[in-house]
Amino acid sequence: xxxxxxxxxxxxxxxxxxxxxxxxxxxxxxxxxxxxxxxxxxxxxxxxxxxxxxxxxxxxxxxxxxxxxxxxxxxxxxxxxxxxxxxxxxxxxxxxxxxxxxxxxxxxxxxxxxxxxxxxxxxxxxxxxxxxxxxxxxxxxxxxxxxxxxxxxxxxxxxxxxxxxxxxxxxxxxxxxxxxxxxxxxxxxxxxxxxxxxxxxxxxxxxxxxxxxxxxxxxxxxxxxxxxxxxxxxxxxxxxxxxxxxxxxxxxxxxxxxxxxxxxxxxxxxxxxxxxxxxxxxxxxxxxxxxxxxxxxxxxxxxxxxxxxx
Amino acid sequence: xxxxxxxxxxxxxxxxxxxxxxxxxxxxxxxxxxxxxxxxxxxxxxxxxxxxxxxxxxxxxxxxxxxxxxxxxxxxxxxxxxxxxxxxxxxxxxxxxxxxxxxxxxxxxxxxxxxxxxxxxxxxxxxxxxxxxxxxxxxxxxxxxxxxxxxxxxxxxxxxxxxxxxxxxxxxxxxxxxxxxxxxxxxxxxxxxxxxxxxxxxxxxxxxxxxxxxxxxxxxxxxxxxxxxxxxxxxxxxxxxxxxxxxxxxxxxxxxxxxxxxxxxxxxxxxxxxxxxxxxxxxxxxxxxxxxxxxxxxxxxxxxxxxxxx
Numbered sequence: 001x002x003x004x005x006x007x008x009x010x011x012x013x014x015x016x017x018x019x020x021x022x023x024x025x026x027x028x029x030x031x032x033x034x035x036x037x038x039x040x041x042x043x044x045x046x047x048x049x050x051x052x053x054x055x056x057x058x059x060x061x062x063x064x065x066x067x068x069x070x071x072x073x074x075x076x077x078x079x080x081x082x083x084x085x086x087x088x089x090x091x092x093x094x095x096x097x098x099x100x101x102x103x104x105x106x107x108x109x110x111x112x113x114x115x116x117x118x119x120x121x122x123x124x125x126x127x128x129x130x131x132x133x134x135x136x137x138x139x140x141x142x143x144x145x146x147x148x149x150x151x152x153x154x155x156x157x158x159x160x161x162x163x164x165x166x167x168x169x170x171x172x173x174x175x176x177x178x179x180x181x182x183x184x185x186x187x188x189x190x191x192x193x194x195x196x197x198x199x200x201x202x203x204x205x206x207x208x209x210x211x212x213x214x215x216x217x218x219x220x221x222x223x224x225x226x227x228x229x230x231x232x233x234x235x236x237x238x239x240x241x242x243x244x245x246x247x248x249x250x251x252x253x254x255x256x257x258x259x260x261x262x263x264x265x266x267x268x269x270x271x272x273x274x275x276x277x278x279x280x281x282x283x284x285x286x287x288x289x290x291x292x293x294x295x296x297x298x299x300x301x302x303x304x305x306x307x308x309x310x
Numbered sequence: 311x312x313x314x315x316x317x318x319x320x321x322x323x324x325x326x327x328x329x330x331x332x333x334x335x336x337x338x339x340x341x342x343x344x345x346x347x348x349x350x351x352x353x354x355x356x357x358x359x360x361x362x363x364x365x366x367x368x369x370x371x372x373x374x375x376x377x378x379x380x381x382x383x384x385x386x387x388x389x390x391x392x393x394x395x396x397x398x399x400x401x402x403x404x405x406x407x408x409x410x411x412x413x414x415x416x417x418x419x420x421x422x423x424x425x426x427x428x429x430x431x432x433x434x435x436x437x438x439x440x441x442x443x444x445x446x447x448x449x450x451x452x453x454x455x456x457x458x459x460x461x462x463x464x465x466x467x468x469x470x471x472x473x474x475x476x477x478x479x480x481x482x483x484x485x486x487x488x489x490x491x492x493x494x495x496x497x498x499x500x501x502x503x504x505x506x507x508x509x510x511x512x513x514x515x516x517x518x519x520x521x522x523x524x525x526x527x528x529x530x531x532x533x534x535x536x537x538x539x540x541x542x543x544x545x546x547x548x549x550x551x552x553x554x555x556x557x558x559x560x561x562x563x564x565x566x567x568x569x570x571x572x573x574x575x576x577x578x579x580x581x582x583x584x585x586x587x588x589x590x591x592x593x594x595x596x597x598x599x600x601x602x603x604x605x606x607x608x609x610x611x612x613x614x615x616x617x618x619x620x
Binding site: 018022024025026029031050052054056086089091108111112115119123124127135136139140143147156158168172175176178179180181183185186187191194196198199207208219222223227231234235238290294 | 340362395468501517
């Protein structure tokens with residue numbers, strides 16, 4: 001917000017305003033409207049610069065102003081302001097305090113920055129980096145920031161290893177399982193991250209809320225099931241040919257379907273739950289999702305193998 | 311681009327322009343400047359609306375106009391236009407053809423859309439989705455688009471499995487390797503995706519080019535080496551305690567350093583090479599990076615284990 005706006009009074013003529021502006025000699029950047037206020041600085045409406053130059057000079061400001069232009073309360077969040085600028089194609093807008101007094105204006109350049117930062121932030125957070133982590137940070141600063149993220153992800157990886165460790169005996173007997181198990185985890189991770197990205201973007205753009213969440217979950221479950229079955233047939237076939245074992249083929253196919261369905265479910269539900277808890281879904285979502293797809297993937301494949309192969 | 315701009319001639323007075331605008335009664339949205347052209351519609355400069363209202367009415371347009379305002383050639387890319395609007399805080403800018411004739415103007419609302427789409431696209435492409443894939447697409451449309459990405463990633467996963475398959479004998483003898491190997495691949499993937507995101511963002515924002523590429527690669531190598539050593543100590547320690555084997559601890563530590571350094575190298579070099587080849591780094595980068603970190607991770611860990619454990 002800045003405070004370099006020009007205010008005018010309701011009872012003067014456009015000619016007077018023009019004379020005043022000529023005396024001023026210079027207008028602040030992004031002046032597309034003037035703020036109409038009363039003697040106590042309370043906001044009454046706006047007078048567009050466009051209207052000033054096209055209106056008859058003898059018109060009064062009260063005749064040429066727009067009193068239905070809603071000012072922005074100072075308490076509104078950046079994202080909400082950006083959305084309103086975007087929806088209403090604004091260049092500048094008046095900002096008022098709780099008592100309706102004009103305190104300043106917001107201009108489109110600030111909004112462009114907010115929009116840029118918003119998407120940037122999602123992108124950086126998904127990789128566990130800070131918005132202001134940039135290429136030009138010193139090596140040690142970059143290292144420290146990223147080390148934290150690697151540490152958090154190590155917990156996920158150790159959890160996955162622990163799950164695999166539960167089935168050491170089975171793997172020793174059928175080593176093909178060790179060869180194939182990353183496929184189940186990886187396909188689940190990819191499918192889940194697609195749903196996750198879509199949900200995070202949907203929340204950021206205001207397209208996804210608790211109202212249509214149920215519908216999204218059902219849709220993603222359907223997509224997960226369709227792709228689960230499709231790739232289960234392909235991967236099952238490859239495994240069957242590779243290890244000449246129908247059982248292994250059927251096991252990996254089943255595990256893949258289970259993991260893709262769970263991936264869809266958690267890809268849609270995690271961001272919604274995190275958002276409700278006030279945690280940034282872009283930052284925490286990808287780690288939690290990987291934990292789910294790794295654990296479910298290894299557990300389903302190795303668990304089923306233990307039941308049917310040994 | 312739109313064509314609803316207002317043009318004025320150089321030799322008239324500001325008073326005449328104002329009278330013309332009053333006769334017009336209405337100005338197009340985002341009119342913050344008028345385009346000054348000659349009789350053959352060739353661009354000469356701009357007259358700011360701000361200048362029009364603050365200037366003395368008897369001034370001529372040629373006295374009040376800015377002839378050094380550079381118009382935008384019609385051939386310039388969207389991203390370049392967005393950058394210029396952002397750098398120069400523009401609301402509108404004239405567009406000219408090859409012969410310098412005014413063909414229209416670009417307004418800030420188009421630019422906001424470009425900025426929004428640009429970051430959106432990176433985000434969606436990193437998850438293998440199309441910019442216009444949205445939450446509201448029918449199940450079958452969504453499934454088909456995402457199936458393609460899952461298929462491409464399956465090739466990566468199968469390659470990783472093939473690498474693991476080369477070491478079946480070693481895994482059968484030391485099954486702890488199967489338990490620990492996903493850690494090496496996963497930590498490499500995380501570290502690499504951080505560098506990749508940074509590089510993709512750097513290219514998109516115009517901060518990263520072939521000129522400072524060498525510097526970025528060296529910096530990322532340093533970050534990779536520091537975090538490689540740090541997490542090698544932690545993971546090596548965990549593995550040593552878990553499996554009561556110094557050799558396994560040392561092996562996974564070494565493999566982790568190798569993979570984190572390769573991840574940094576490919577995370578920085580892949581987007582730069584893809585960009586040079588005219589391929590979108592956000593779309594192809596993440597798959598290629600995962601291939602590198604999986605193959606190098608499994609190869610380093612299992613290869614070293616085969617040398618030193620059997």
